[in-house]
Amino acid sequence: MKNLLAGAAIALMGLTGTAYADGHANYPERPVMLMVSYGAGGATDFQARIVTMTAGNEDALGMPIAIINKPGAGGRVGWNWMATQAESDGYTLGAYNVPHFIAQSIKGGVEYSADSFEPIANWGADPAVFVVAADSEMNSMTDVVDFAKANPGKLTFSGAGLFVGHHIAALQLEKAAGVKMAYIPSNKGGAGAMKSVIAGEVMGGVNNLSDAFRAAAAGNVKILGVFDLERNDFLPDVPTLKEQGFDIDNASVNFRGVMVPKGTPQGIIDKLAATVPAMFENGRVAGKMKAGGSPMYIMTRDEVLEMWAAREETLKELLAGL
Amino acid sequence: MEFLLYFSDVFTPVNFGLLLIGTIGGLILGATPGLSPTMAVALLIPFTFKLEAAQGLILLGAAYTSTVAGGAVSAILLKIPGAPANIATTLDGHTMAQKGEGAKALQLSFVSSAIGGVFGVMLLIFLTPVLAKWALAFGPSHLFWLAILGVTIIGSLDSSSVIKGLLSGCIGLWLATIGFDDIMGAQRFIFHPAVSGGINVIPALIGLFAIPQVITMFAKGPNDTTAEVIAVKKQPVMDSIREVIKRRRALGIGTAIGSVIGLIPGVGGQIAGLVAYDQSKKFSPEREKFGTGHSEGVIAAEAANNAMVGPSLVPLLTLSIPGSPTAAVLLGGLLIHGIFPGSDLFDNHPDVAWTFINSMLIGQILMCIFGLYVAGLAASVARVPHSVMAAIVLGLALFGSYSVQNSMGDVYVMASLGIGMYFLERFGFSAAPLVLGLILGPIAEANFVQGSMIANATSGLGPYFLTGTLNLTLIAVVLASIAYSVWMELRQIRYTTKDDAVHKEEAL
Numbered sequence: 092m093k094n095l096l097a098g099a100a101i102a103l104m105g106l107t108g109t110a111y112a113d114g115h116a117n118y119p120e121r122p123v124m125l126m127v128s129y130g131a132g133g134a135t136d137f138q139a140r141i142v143t144m145t146a147g148n149e150d151a152l153g154m155p156i157a158i159i160n161k162p163g164a165g166g167r168v169g170w171n172w173m174a175t176q177a178e179s180d181g182y183t184l185g186a187y188n189v190p191h192f193i194a195q196s197i198k199g200g201v202e203y204s205a206d207s208f209e210p211i212a213n214w215g216a217d218p219a220v221f222v223v224a225a226d227s228e229m230n231s232m233t234d235v236v237d238f239a240k241a242n243p244g245k246l247t248f249s250g251a252g253l254f255v256g257h258h259i260a261a262l263q264l265e266k267a268a269g270v271k272m273a274y275i276p277s278n279k280g281g282a283g284a285m286k287s288v289i290a291g292e293v294m295g296g297v298n299n300l301s302d303a304f305r306a307a308a309a310g311n312v313k314i315l316g317v318f319d320l321e322r323n324d325f326l327p328d329v330p331t332l333k334e335q336g337f338d339i340d341n342a343s344v345n346f347r348g349v350m351v352p353k354g355t356p357q358g359i360i361d362k363l364a365a366t367v368p369a370m371f372e373n374g375r376v377a378g379k380m381k382a383g384g385s386p387m388y389i390m391t392r393d394e395v396l397e398m399w400a401a402r403e404e405t406l407k408e409l410l411a412g413l
Numbered sequence: 414m415e416f417l418l419y420f421s422d423v424f425t426p427v428n429f430g431l432l433l434i435g436t437i438g439g440l441i442l443g444a445t446p447g448l449s450p451t452m453a454v455a456l457l458i459p460f461t462f463k464l465e466a467a468q469g470l471i472l473l474g475a476a477y478t479s480t481v482a483g484g485a486v487s488a489i490l491l492k493i494p495g496a497p498a499n500i501a502t503t504l505d506g507h508t509m510a511q512k513g514e515g516a517k518a519l520q521l522s523f524v525s526s527a528i529g530g531v532f533g534v535m536l537l538i539f540l541t542p543v544l545a546k547w548a549l550a551f552g553p554s555h556l557f558w559l560a561i562l563g564v565t566i567i568g569s570l571d572s573s574s575v576i577k578g579l580l581s582g583c584i585g586l587w588l589a590t591i592g593f594d595d596i597m598g599a600q601r602f603i604f605h606p607a608v609s610g611g612i613n614v615i616p617a618l619i620g621l622f623a624i625p626q627v628i629t630m631f632a633k634g635p636n637d638t639t640a641e642v643i644a645v646k647k648q649p650v651m652d653s654i655r656e657v658i659k660r661r662r663a664l665g666i667g668t669a670i671g672s673v674i675g676l677i678p679g680v681g682g683q684i685a686g687l688v689a690y691d692q693s694k695k696f697s698p699e700r701e702k703f704g705t706g707h708s709e710g711v712i713a714a715e716a717a718n719n720a721m722v723g724p725s726l727v728p729l730l731t732l733s734i735p736g737s738p739t740a741a742v743l744l745g746g747l748l749i750h751g752i753f754p755g756s757d758l759f760d761n762h763p764d765v766a767w768t769f770i771n772s773m774l775i776g777q778i779l780m781c782i783f784g785l786y787v788a789g790l791a792a793s794v795a796r797v798p799h800s801v802m803a804a805i806v807l808g809l810a811l812f813g814s815y816s817v818q819n820s821m822g823d824v825y826v827m828a829s830l831g832i833g834m835y836f837l838e839r840f841g842f843s844a845a846p847l848v849l850g851l852i853l854g855p856i857a858e859a860n861f862v863q864g865s866m867i868a869n870a871t872s873g874l875g876p877y878f879l880t881g882t883l884n885l886t887l888i889a890v891v892l893a894s895i896a897y898s899v900w901m902e903l904r905q906i907r908y909t910t911k912d913d914a915v916h917k918e919e920a921l
Binding site: 130131132133136137140141144159160161162163164165167168171172175195198200244245246247252253254273275276277278279282283285286287289290292293305306308309310311379381382383384 | 451452455458459462549550552553592593595596597598600606609610611613678728732733734735738739741742743744745748749750751753754755756757818819820855859863866867869870871
């Protein structure tokens, strides 16, 4: 019996030895999993399913990507799992949302930071916008800030929660305009925050450009400003906050992309970094994303590394006072 | 009447085929513990990538309708509510199945589901603009009072003792605080990584309802054959239909409550069944029969949870705001075809909108027909020996709780809650009030926190929570509900001792 066990152990060692020797040239040999830390039906989940739908093509990975949802606590559950329990064998990818996970790691109470993950590529950028109900008297960001100056702390505005892009945008607005406003975080994400604007529970709100675009098309809200460096293709008529005289950059833009846990073999990271951006550029993917009103923004691994580092610095400064 | 114009679209061969697939598939998915309607619809989304917009939505709409009704199958036969909507169905439905009346319970549930469901879709067709205003009328303060109204029925849900009902409700409310809090992100009672996301309702449901009975079955051992000779009574379909019509009070209360509460974004679907059950119990002259396998309980609960389906889509279809997780998944199904819900949907794509709504109407009826067909067969589950049954239920419980979030953590939560509940049941506590606490806790808390943040910035706490017609109406209903419970309790003080509880347990 002992001999048999020893033999089995040696055989196993031999097997793993060959797996390491082949240098990941054949990667991926089986379907790959992409963890999304938000529930099925949310914007991140919806976009992740679209951008990975061509993964099985020969010019992409040649293997399908399956989406696994691990929602909870604003994404913390999924990213905690990714940092501590996910296997770093290249078959477990994760979707990231910046600034969410970086802001949460600065605030503390989680087991990850930007150093726990290796970015692969970015697929989308959804800027935050400021919305008011269609019948509101406010027609520009100046109106909003003027009201807030006259009534300090009384202007209520909603957003998808604390330490997410909307909250960052709210903090930036308060800082740049030098006013105090009442940010009301929703526990039902962007949809809940949008509902409270339309229903008149709050006077305004920060929301995703993609969702606000739909609500504005339906005639329910007015979009007063975009929290980004440039105007957006979906809303060419809406000025940025910067154009309206507020010193606000793109730190609140919700970047979505793919990452792997730290410790994933470099050969696999390199292979993914080379193929995944090309996979996002597929024409069918772009068509579906545009139809759904989801702005695409493809970045390579090096660009994402730079963006993460820049965000971490801005957010540390912005959240220092909280 | 525009919807009539598009009726023929539902009956083209491809569309009708998809409708059949969606309905039958939905029944099967719904009957599988752990696969909630939201998950079932999300699983189908990739299949709609290749279909046209209207066809994709027919599939999703049919699946949504029939998974809600399919959840009754596992609730009645296995005492595993597939989703929060089916909790109330277990209370009388499973007791009926144990008496050998499983076929009757299933037939009643499908017939009342179909009646409630058709009524709900009719509301969606005719009253959408009015309903959209109503859905928006509920702000944080109103949702807070609504959750408190739910808390007041906790005591009366437990048939043995109000005090014990309230106590287990409190345990549920405490369990609901575990995890990162919804709004501020504070960490509460996170003693193990498995609960960092909070206690997910579905694994908790499976554990609380299924595990105690699994333990009881195993505890009896393989030699106890007394419970295994249940003769499954045959039940002609017409008798069930007649029974539903005879019980029109329960049917009416269930349908009305399901339609009204189902409309409220984020709250409705989870508590509609329980509130309807409680109300029809309070209005019924035979209220002491509830919980002992009384047909009114099944009818009210199932009419309510299917009546909710139509109205729950109103905020999505008119305002483009998904009011429930399932609606959010359906939104994805629309967006993928470049269709934005709201005025765009009805003005520019009426064929898609009305075909979708019509398919839910036809889907309700198909669901009822298939449901009635399988009811007789499915009820023979009761003939399976207890020892085998226990193993099957345990397997389904493990599979169901793992598959919610692909997480072993949920399996641990399910198992520990289940074992805890086994002992609580021995002392006369029951699972339904506990689950209601678990569901209502976060709703009450989040809306109170949000409401008070808005109130502090504007009018102040008192005026925000205590003025306005809707607030005052809800407060009046809350007070009436408390007064009713106190009055009932004084009129008929009920005692339950440990021996009683054990006796009740043995009888199961």
